Amino acid sequence: MDAAPKTLLSRYLEVRRRTERLAEPLSPEDQNLQSMPECSPVKWHRAHTTWFFETFLLGPRGQPPIHPEWGFLYNSYYEALGPRQSRPQRSLLSRPSAEEIARWRRQIDERMAPLLEGLEDREEDAALIPLVELGLAHEEQHQELLLTDVLNAFSHNALKPAYAPPASDTVPDTPALRSPSDAPVSAMRWLPQEGGLVTRGASGDGFAFDNERPAHRVFLQPYQLASRLVSVAELKAFIREGGYHTPSLWLSEGLEWVRAGGREAPLYGRMEGEAYVVFGLTGEREAGDDEPAVHLSFYEADAIATFLGARLPTEAEWEHVAQALPVEGHLLESGPWHATPPRGPGPSQLFGTAWEWTRSAYAPYPGFRPAAGAIGEYNGKFMVHQQVLRGGSYLTPPGHVRATYRNFWHPHVQFQVTGARLARDA
Amino acid sequence: MDAAPKTLLSRYLEVRRRTERLAEPLSPEDQNLQSMPECSPVKWHRAHTTWFFETFLLGPRGQPPIHPEWGFLYNSYYEALGPRQSRPQRSLLSRPSAEEIARWRRQIDERMAPLLEGLEDREEDAALIPLVELGLAHEEQHQELLLTDVLNAFSHNALKPAYAPPASDTVPDTPALRSPSDAPVSAMRWLPQEGGLVTRGASGDGFAFDNERPAHRVFLQPYQLASRLVSVAELKAFIREGGYHTPSLWLSEGLEWVRAGGREAPLYGRMEGEAYVVFGLTGEREAGDDEPAVHLSFYEADAIATFLGARLPTEAEWEHVAQALPVEGHLLESGPWHATPPRGPGPSQLFGTAWEWTRSAYAPYPGFRPAAGAIGEYNGKFMVHQQVLRGGSYLTPPGHVRATYRNFWHPHVQFQVTGARLARDA
Amino acid sequence: MDAAPKTLLSRYLEVRRRTERLAEPLSPEDQNLQSMPECSPVKWHRAHTTWFFETFLLGPRGQPPIHPEWGFLYNSYYEALGPRQSRPQRSLLSRPSAEEIARWRRQIDERMAPLLEGLEDREEDAALIPLVELGLAHEEQHQELLLTDVLNAFSHNALKPAYAPPASDTVPDTPALRSPSDAPVSAMRWLPQEGGLVTRGASGDGFAFDNERPAHRVFLQPYQLASRLVSVAELKAFIREGGYHTPSLWLSEGLEWVRAGGREAPLYGRMEGEAYVVFGLTGEREAGDDEPAVHLSFYEADAIATFLGARLPTEAEWEHVAQALPVEGHLLESGPWHATPPRGPGPSQLFGTAWEWTRSAYAPYPGFRPAAGAIGEYNGKFMVHQQVLRGGSYLTPPGHVRATYRNFWHPHVQFQVTGARLARDA
């Protein structure tokens, strides 16, 4: 990845513009929805990502904040930067208005431009580059969240609003054009892996989060990885055969979670006769049998894997296979607004389509060191109680994800685009 | 009160226009805020009051709903009319937009006009009049709620937004013009009452809610009623002398409520040195000593009364005094956007200024009969666990309140404009 | 009621012995059960009532507590007497042991005896008499609670333990001997009442709680009171006709309560085919159709009354009828360990059998004054959010209840022996 200063400015502008483009179909009212504490309003995402550049880039360069009192509103979780708006109450911020946020974004962009312009020639500013990279990766993360969060909010409206018209799915030659009933499910193959002493984690100069570093060796037993994600057809079999009511398939906490919620299908999905109907960014539609099952919790992913006589992979197992593949797949703006079937015999869908739950809890790599200062709160302090996910989804901005990339969520989380890939011991 | 058909149309238009006027200073984003389940978004108030006319007036007259699927969204609590949007999730309704609601309101008004036009001449439609009266009283109630709810939402925004500019308070000759430090607290007088067999409740043809009927006799022991509401000066004394930490002043549940919330002052208020600072519709300001203390819970009202060596009145005691007085006072649009001091020796502030907590639980009058059908759910089904409040507040629309009027809220509620008037046994 | 000093000592001993006799069938393990915060362990009841005499009678007479550190454990809710064991954690007090409590009770009785002996001759001690009366009434209240609390605890044990053998029910000539299927339901009659200006509340020298005083006049509209309690046959009809699923029968909070708990029958009861099976102090049994329905919440009592085309009486209405009747009925130790059918045409069951929910919220009488000091916390501080019940139950000690007696519980409470009597406007 080329991170030369010139590219940095153009990349900055590209990322910032994408955020605004993603928000464009949404009214100011839409942009202020928050359906649960884990979600944030679209407007808040737009503001928080801007606050990030103002706070971590412009502030230390002697440029005081334009609206000092907004720091309280748009700090997410940085303890070192003081108190902040209660997270479940972000939707109470009708003011500043969406229009004021748009203006602020333009002002910050105008201040950032001279900083980034010619950064390549200013050796004394080399230390700035990784911070800009971090700011861009951060905003890309919020682009995905912006979409998953508005989807969750819309799911609570009985009018079932669509973020995008279904028509926007009719991209020529995409598998989504096939009607669900025609769709044969492509066979799953097992990709055999020898294991042994392998290297995982990020090395070199390219941007990576601190939690991907340092690269280090791990020993893998021989294993097999599935060629594609678990499909809707497999999910239907799980439901049909009483999977949600079979205790032996579930982790103990997963069973509690199923019972407490009276769950019968993944989030946004429901059986209607033989059809599996899902709510998504284009409204309600029937999901094809060969599409991957998405919006699974870790508990569901684990139970379905057990049902299918397999298990979830560890993050090391996943990464070892992914390292050999190009970072290609159904990412944001490269296909329809929903998960799509695999093409060809695979290995497929490792990048894009759906984040894949792994059997690995989120923990520091040997030798992990968080950055100094407030920015060190980015990743390390969340390293308990969560599971690692890998590979990105159809809502992940292109260029954002890597083989070493570690996403993480609590096991019950379903509102992200999350799926399952099987593994088994060789 | 003249309820002749002609007046009914003009009164209808007046009430409907006031709702829109009250919403006008608020952006679509502001109008969709909901800070707690007891509150609703301004837009929802505008829609729900419209749904009321469409459902109870137009529907039975053969006019089907314009947007049938909106019934689910804007039914408040009528079980007989089917399921509805979860109350705590009313702020998730970004759609329909504020603009669509405005259009719907105009459409309903256009349909209502011919129905109301010349209603006086159509004897066969006489039964309609009380229903229209109910719809108007209902919308007036929501006008007050619209304001108390947006105030509560704004109170959670660190920017402390104002609904109205402070300038709008500077009405010539209002007591609020006096600076707080100059304000002498007018002495409270005890108004002696002989009691005996008196009549309370609504009789006659004028509009009254079902819960005010039937009129009936009650026997009152001799008592005394305070000439004015409990003042900020008295509240300050209560705080200063440790009232919030003195168990003997509190009802047992009140003490639990104080401790669980770590409370030190009424809602929206706080001591700053010697000053009592409050947040209100014009932002933050210091309250004058002679203003009434407002945003009290019943628990606080009761404890302060005990602290002052008195008690709260029963609703019958209050009504007996109020019957003899004109319905005049600081009501909506008749003074500044905050509670104002009493004028003269009183009796004063019985109508307007602040709703007065009574010692009476909300219960049916002897002979009470709710109306048949869904409209019967209006009042009777709430007759447990709540306390009666009397008299209206500075946010109550003029013409809305009466001596027989019974408002009711749970004892912990503070977000309404609620105050306390003392009573004692003679 | 004769409260002469000599009688006082013998009555003291009688009450104290009854507590021990009621605890006798229970092992130390049984005596330490607490199934919910509203309940207390039997051992705790035995200790708390002893603490009451030690604290309010012996302490002020110069006799320091035997175990000063036990005050923390056995103070119930007296704020003026300092901090105390968290209420939901009373069952964590395995120590002091049941045996130590028995010894303490004997020690306190030995100290109380000389105080009570010849109290009649010591004019200077006249003030003591009402305090002793209060202590005895207090212990009688805890005798009833002791039984209702152990019943609740036993109801959570799948072995369904019985407090008393069913054989103890086979008292000759009691209605319970009739097999349920034989039982005809005695017809309910309406007792017409003229109403008018009547007096209620306690006057005179006999013992009464502060909340029954002062006597005062109230005006009653004409009304009718049912001659007996609502029966199991009537409850069955309510259940059979879908009462638990008919919103229009319920208060709004009652409906929430039904839905949240998935309720289909009163506490401890369930339909088994045509039979109504209840769990009680003698284990499980089928309830006869002519027995009263018990363990009703206020919500259920109110809904059943509505279903039967009537309403619940106010406490004044109930008291006015009860004043004219002898205090006789199925009280503790005067019949079987369960509610029994009415005998004869009535009016019956006003005293004993089951506490009767009234439509009146618990509030102070005009002129009410709580006692000075800690003892003033006995009744007044609970006067919000609760409903008044009248008349006593088959677990109320004989001599305890009166026509003016006011019991009070929150509307959702079912673990007391609570029933419903109908009333209607004349």
Place this chain on the structure above:
Amino acid sequence: MDAAPKTLLSRYLEVRRRTERLAEPLSPEDQNLQSMPECSPVKWHRAHTTWFFETFLLGPRGQPPIHPEWGFLYNSYYEALGPRQSRPQRSLLSRPSAEEIARWRRQIDERMAPLLEGLEDREEDAALIPLVELGLAHEEQHQELLLTDVLNAFSHNALKPAYAPPASDTVPDTPALRSPSDAPVSAMRWLPQEGGLVTRGASGDGFAFDNERPAHRVFLQPYQLASRLVSVAELKAFIREGGYHTPSLWLSEGLEWVRAGGREAPLYGRMEGEAYVVFGLTGEREAGDDEPAVHLSFYEADAIATFLGARLPTEAEWEHVAQALPVEGHLLESGPWHATPPRGPGPSQLFGTAWEWTRSAYAPYPGFRPAAGAIGEYNGKFMVHQQVLRGGSYLTPPGHVRATYRNFWHPHVQFQVTGARLARDA
């Protein structure tokens, strides 16, 4: 470890007797306490371990349960064996009594004896041996829980009861005899480890839980392990320097946990001036500076490690060092009833004294297979959301723990005897 049949019977009797011996100082009332859902009453532990042998050993050998209805009461979490007593309500089981449980234990032992007698000669019964071993290991686990659970219950009693007299601590020559102020804290040494490809997990015939198998290779980076546990002196420094109020030391969820609970010290501990006072099985005492800090949550262990410039070890790092050491230390009945200081330069305290939180989440080993049938629910279904602890505590029965042994608890748990050992990258 010799598991010959003859030894098995004597070991069976030894384990069973120890359970009864541990319960002996406790009255039936003590034995029925349950202070939180995670804890169980002592009596329940005695019954559940007996149910285990009756269900998994005797049942399949054609011996039906003595009290079939007790299965509901004493099944812990085996879904395959049907419904069961609600976990938080185990203390509601006053019946069966402690005496009945004692009788049942004797009956089961009488049935088990012939089964175990001469088991070595019955080749056809070889499959039984691991099941008996499991039953014994299971009962040993409950012996430790029995003690930690009664300690937790006693901690809620203001009388601060002691399970054992302090005198029982005065074993000659134990470090506990030194008065706290004299105690020098033995210096911590770093034990350097080369890492590399090492083997972890259980192999061979000796008993091990399924979660310790199979043995497999892992690669370790070079690291250093502390020679002893974190001491009270180090805990005091953490508290004194504001550790509980320094966000940068905590994992994000740990900080929430601290704030929600207002925590200032580990469970059962508090600063009194310069002294660190702890509640334990012998009542309250001052902890010496050189004792290990115990009753830490994972959050606290992690924060203290960060404060001391180190981190917690992974379970592989811990096991690699422990494999080389004899399984010796302060285990149950081998020292006083509280944690004791290390002796000598170490490595010390790896076995016994306190369970050591590791940085590793509880997850299946590569190739892990749970057993078939209900017994397969023993370990695997808990493999999410928990952290691994290693090494045993001063309450762990001797012979129970091993280098490969994996204990697991949620990160907030403190009521076990849990401590911290530091590690760092080399």
